[in-house]
Amino acid sequence: MQLADRIEKRRFVGRELLLWLWMESELFDGTLHTEEHGAFGFWLEKQLVLSAESESTSIKAAAPGLGREAKEALLRGQLPERFAVRISKDDEETSLVLTGDTLALRALKLATVLDKKEEAVIGDLVDELAGRTRGRKKKKAESEEDEETPFYERMSKAAEVEALLGTLYRDFLRLRLDARWDAVVVPTMRQWAAGEDVDADAYRAAKRGKSTKGAKGAKAAKGTRK
Amino acid sequence: MSALSGSLSYSRFFVTLQGRDGTIRSAGSAADGSLPRGFLDRSYEKLLHHAMRPLDADEPESERSGWCVLGDPLDVSLPKERVYLEGFVNLGFRTDKWVIPGAMLRTRLRQAELAYREQVGREKLSRRERAELKEVVTRELRKKLVPSTRAVDLTWSLDEGLVRFFSHTASAMLSMVDLFEKTFGAKLVAESPYTLASRLRGEDDPIALDDEALWEALTPTILVPEGDA
Known part of the structure; x- marks a missing residue:
């Protein structure tokens, strides 16, 4: 199989990564963990788009993954196409839109940019309530500061975000390519999507269980699934 | 960008x-x-x-x-x-x-065709003549x-x-x-x-994350068995 074919036929894995991140974020109350990065905040915000073939569901809400609409879309066979996510680590907040098929990053707002914007928004509201109209000037100043943000700092912070997401993807693949995916993750996903109670601690312990190397175990697990 | x-x-x-x-x-x-x-x-x-x-x-x-x-x-x-x-x-x-804005090109082309028809004394222009006129008009408009x-x-x-x-x-x-x-x-x-x-x-991964055999065996995860969706 040509590289281009291998890439195209395996894009679904990116959507499954998004699904797994979404589920883990909810099960672990918005706190994920990797060996390299320790614990950090990770939660869906603002937008979630799910799709399957011609059917699509777009949810815009503060916490778009929490409602039944999103889970119902999953139960109709849709998978997350993209979502906006907030990452909070070491007192720094980053937001971005993650796309499943390509794993491309969009609208990545780095910690420095986010901080300034939020300060500006708060400042604007205070000004507005006080009857002052300084908001626009503040935004202009903010945009000038943005442009002066050193290129290397921006690239370095972008690389840090990519490294964090890369580690999450690696952890996901360790499960996805292992028998634990079918034996542990998929049954938990089904419970979670159906709105049933999920024992997050039991899930955490089970997914940390001994890795079963190769797809043989996965196939065996598939065979026992109803 | x-x-x-x-x-x-x-x-x-x-x-x-x-x-x-x-x-x-x-x-x-x-x-x-x-x-x-x-x-x-x-x-x-x-x-x-x-x-x-x-x-x-x-x-x-x-x-x-x-x-x-x-x-x-x-x-x-x-x-x-x-x-x-x-x-x-x-x-x-x-x-x-x-x-080149479409309307601008169409208008200028029509004018050029009219002028050319008068010049050669023919009502109909060949496809080649029309293509050449379009090329001339396009270059003229590009200069502006x-x-x-x-x-x-x-x-x-x-x-x-x-x-x-x-x-x-x-x-x-x-x-x-x-x-x-x-x-x-x-x-x-x-x-x-x-x-x-x-x-x-x-290096310490128990499995190779790019192992072709493992990827080849992957099939999409189905949360809801067919018929239940």
């Missing part, structure tokens, strides 16, 4: 180099992933060769792409110190295009307009062997990949769930 301000939206491409023995290896990611000695000096000449050459109204091309300075589309001189910076190759991918210019920032992190291209537009990505390969002689592989896996492989 800027790397310098605002939020960032970009596509990632892995840089691969072909060795003398024909093997493809990732540039920057592996222990042997360093660029060949003198690579950047040699590539600078090619870079200048592929610098953006602004469109001329008398040339037949309606669109052209080339390199410019990152963040400064009008600077196509590509000074070395602005391109090669502390482990990065920074460039702008500039595309110029003649965009300026081409549209679009520039997308690109930064190649040499240590990571990774190109960040600040656009998701498929046509821009295709043109950029083509120009990059012509300029640097290195192939770009677009990031995808499959291609990223090979870069994440850790």
Whole structure:
């Protein structure tokens, strides 16, 4: 199989990564963990788009993954196409839109940019309530500061975000390519999507269980699934 | 499409180099992933060769792409110190295009056809005559307009062997990949769930994350068995 074919036929894995991140974020109350990065905040915000073939569901809400609409879309066979996510680590907040098929990053707002914007928004509201109209000037100043943000700092912070997401993807693949995916993750996903109670601690312990190397175990697990 | 301000939206491409023995290896990611000695000096000449050459109204091309300075589309001189910076190759991918408003072209073409019909004393024009008139009118109108210019920032992190291209537009990505390969002689592989896996492989991983047999066996996860959905 040509590289281009291998890439195209395996894009679904990116959507499954998004699904797994979404589920883990909810099960672990918005706190994920990797060996390299320790614990950090990770939660869906603002937008979630799910799709399957011609059917699509777009949810815009503060916490778009929490409602039944999103889970119902999953139960109709849709998978997350993209979502906006907030990452909070070491007192720094980053937001971005993650796309499943390509794993491309969009609208990545780095910690420095986010901080300034939020300060500006708060400042604007205070000004507005006080009857002052300084908001626009503040935004202009903010945009000038943005442009002066050193290129290397921006690239370095972008690389840090990519490294964090890369580690999450690696952890996901360790499960996805292992028998634990079918034996542990998929049954938990089904419970979670159906709105049933999920024992997050039991899930955490089970997914940390001994890795079963190769797809043989996965196939065996598939065979026992109803 | 800027790397310098605002939020960032970009596509990632892995840089691969072909060795003398024909093997493809990732540039920057592996222990042997360093660029060949003198690579950047040699590539600078090619870079200048592929610098953006602004469109001329008398040339037949309606669109052209080339390199410019990152963040400064009008600077196509590509000074070395602005391109090669502390482990990065920074460039702008500039595309110029003649965009003639349809209504303007149709009106001017009609006028030209009328004048030509009177001149030759014929009511009907051949297809070839009409095509030639269109070409003449297009060139005439181009002289009155300026081409549209679009520039997308690109930064190649040499240590990571990774190109960040600040656009998701498929046509821009295709043109950029083509120009990059012509300029640097290195192939770009677009990031995808499959291609990223090979870069994440850790030495202590119990399984190879890019193991072809494991990927070949993967089938999409089905949360709801058929019939229950």
